[in-house]
Amino acid sequence: MIVALASPASLAAKTASSTVPVVFAIGGDPVALGLVASLNRPGGNITGATFLSVELTAKQLELLHELSPNAGRVGFLINPEVPDLAAQTSRAEAAARVLGLALQVVNARAEDDLEAAFVALVEQHAGALLVGGDEFLISQSARIAELAARHTLPTLAGIRVFAVRGGLASYGASLAEALHQAGLYVGRILNGNKPADLPVVQATQFELVINLKTAKALGLTVPPLLLATADEVIE
Numbered sequence: 001m002i003v004a005l006a007s008p009a010s011l012a013a014k015t016a017s018s019t020v021p022v023v024f025a026i027g028g029d030p031v032a033l034g035l036v037a038s039l040n041r042p043g044g045n046i047t048g049a050t051f052l053s054v055e056l057t058a059k060q061l062e063l064l065h066e067l068s069p070n071a072g073r074v075g076f077l078i079n080p081e082v083p084d085l086a087a088q089t090s091r092a093e094a095a096a097r098v099l100g101l102a103l104q105v106v107n108a109r110a111e112d113d114l115e116a117a118f119v120a121l122v123e124q125h126a127g128a129l130l131v132g133g134d135e136f137l138i139s140q141s142a143r144i145a146e147l148a149a150r151h152t153l154p155t156l157a158g159i160r161v162f163a164v165r166g167g168l169a170s171y172g173a174s175l176a177e178a179l180h181q182a183g184l185y186v187g188r189i190l191n192g193n194k195p196a197d198l199p200v201v202q203a204t205q206f207e208l209v210i211n212l213k214t215a216k217a218l219g220l221t222v223p224p225l226l227l228a229t230a231d232e233v234i235e
Contacts, residue, residue, distance in 0.1 A: 027053030051173035053133030058095035071127025078132035131157035173203030
């Protein structure tokens with residue numbers, strides 16, 4: 001049994017063996033990534049749970065626009081090495097067009113790239129920042145929150161830990177739910193079920209977290225309706 005908790009790890013596990021059962025928990029589309037034949041009938045030796053980070057890009061940009069309505073130019077921070085780079089970028093660009101925003105894509109594949117990315121955002125007068133879904137960027141949540149505060153840049157990411165570590169807000173599927181579902185599948189497979197017969201589980205719980213302390217530091221007034229609908233407000 002292999003348990004893979006990121007898209008690159010899941011792809012590597014699929015390449016490594018066609019017989020050892022693999023259970024993944026990822027943010028991307030497992031069909032588009034080539035991990036499974038379909039969500040309902042995965043086929044092969046691999047199945048798991050997806051928390052739909054790519055599909056939530058438009059909603060995340062909409063929420064960021066509500067939090068920072070005066071930002072006409074928005075940055076999109078992405079790791080250029082993620083397998084679903086094209087899907088994430090195209091969804092962000094489409095959402096920006098609908099909202100009438102200019103989108104500036106900046107890349108970071110290593111920690112040393114983050115400072116340069118923020119400098120580029122400031123030079124191009126970006127008024128807010130959306131962080132793409134990627135395991136590397138998640139691991140750098142505290143650093144990104146620090147840079148966003150230093151450059152007075154309202155920033156939203158897709159995972160709760162970002163807002164907890166000082167970012168303005170986060171909106172995304174519950175990571176705990178995805179990991180729980182993956183754990184259930186591990187148990188079922190060990191009890192004799194075949195991965196090919198276990199449909200990929202899609203996220204059903206989504207969390208909006210707003211860091212009110214950060215909003216005040218940025219001089220932002222969070223709309224009352226947004227505060228009322230938030231799953232968690234950090235003060």
